[in-house]
Amino acid sequence: xxxxxxxxxxxxxxxxEPPLGVQSGRVDSAGRLKLSVEVERFLRGEKLFIxxxxxxxxxxxxxxxxxxxxxxxxxxxxxxxxxxxxxxxxANYWGGRAEVDKEGRVLLPAxxxxxxxxxxxxxxxxxxxxxxxxxxxxxxEERNQGAxxxxxxxxxxxxxxxxRV
Numbered sequence: 001x002x003x004x005x006x007x008x009x010x011x012x013x014x015x016x017e018p019p020l021g022v023q024s025g026r027v028d029s030a031g032r033l034k035l036s037v038e039v040e041r042f043l044r045g046e047k048l049f050i051x052x053x054x055x056x057x058x059x060x061x062x063x064x065x066x067x068x069x070x071x072x073x074x075x076x077x078x079x080x081x082x083x084x085x086x087x088x089x090x091a092n093y094w095g096g097r098a099e100v101d102k103e104g105r106v107l108l109p110a111x112x113x114x115x116x117x118x119x120x121x122x123x124x125x126x127x128x129x130x131x132x133x134x135x136x137x138x139x140x141e142e143r144n145q146g147a148x149x150x151x152x153x154x155x156x157x158x159x160x161x162x163x164r165v
Contacts, residue, residue, distance in 0.1 A: 016042050023125040025134070027118040032105040033059075039125055039132055040104040050108060051095030053087070056115030057139055059108055061098075061132040108134075 019038035027033050035043065049067040051060055062070070070091075074084035096109035113119055116136050124140040126133050135143065159165050 018042055018127045018130070019125070019132075020127070023127075025123050025125055027108060027113060027121055027123060028105075029120050031108050031110060031113045031119060032101070033108050033118075033123060033134060034103070034105050035100065036125065037104075039127075040100060042127070043106070043132065044100050044104075046099070048098040048100075048106060049095055050098050050106065050112070051091045052112055052115075053091060055090065056094060056112055057135075059112055059116065059134040061106065061134065063130055064097075066130045 019036065019042055023036035023039050025034050025036055025039070043061065043063075047064040049062045049064055051062070051067075052058060053060055071088065074088055077084040094109060094112045094115075096107075098106045098108075100106055108116075108118070116134075116139075118134075118136050122137050124135045124137060126135075155163065155165060
């Protein structure tokens with residue numbers, strides 16, 4: 001049973017045009033994240049699950065079907081069921097459902113926004129794999145600084161693997 005494939009018959013929604021590059025937003029005092037136009041366009045009309053998979057450093061904004069695929073993968077993990085259960089426990093601790101309101105905002109779960117320290121602050125958003133990641137500005141600057149270390153070497157290595165530069 002441990003080698004049984006995960007049921008991939010559940011189709012993900014057709015991907016909308018994802019936002020590219022860095023997007024900025026702001027969290028108001030009530031914990032609502034005002035989305036950039038591109039991010040709002042990507043998420044509008046979708047049911048969302050907002051959580052953190054890095055213990056509150058960033059907020060992940062998932063389309064519900066994308067998150068459900070994660071849950072399915074973790075629920076069917078027979079090699080490390082305890083680790084998968086821990087991930088689900090933490091994701092649920094930080095998480096909550098959301099939708100984009102008519103003013104282009106989503107409500108960040110209270111525990112998550114407090115841990116991130118973003119109430120009344122600017123955030124930076126990026127997209128990858130049908131998921132939006134929101135960073136506090138200080139954490140984004142730290143990650144960006146770290147990413148710049150040996151950047152040319154990293155690009156050359158990926159170019160050898162087919163990255164178009």
